[in-house]
Amino acid sequence: MPGRTLLILVLIAIAILAFRRLKRSSSRPQVKNKTTTGRMVQCAVCGLYLPEQEALSHQGRYYCSQSHRDGHTS
Numbered sequence: 001m002p003g004r005t006l007l008i009l010v011l012i013a014i015a016i017l018a019f020r021r022l023k024r025s026s027s028r029p030q031v032k033n034k035t036t037t038g039r040m041v042q043c044a045v046c047g048l049y050l051p052e053q054e055a056l057s058h059q060g061r062y063y064c065s066q067s068h069r070d071g072h073t074s
């Protein structure tokens with residue numbers, strides 16, 4: 001029955017296309033959008049640049065980590 005085989009092949013092709021589309025939409029780079037929209041600030045201790053929303057601010061200065069904010073240079 002060649003007609004039935006063709007139908008199965010078409011259904012498999014549709015399933016593969018649907019799966020690829022689903023996979024592509026889920027692996028969208030969200031990190032890139034987050035970093036490009038945010039303002040970059042510099043850590044007052046080590047000079048590392050990081051997004052403002054990820055930085056720790058204290059008395060008008062920005063820090064990359066809690067230990068740097070607390071004054072530890074290591």
Ligand SMILES: [Zn+2]
Nearest residue numbers: 043046064068
């Ligand atoms: Zn730092």
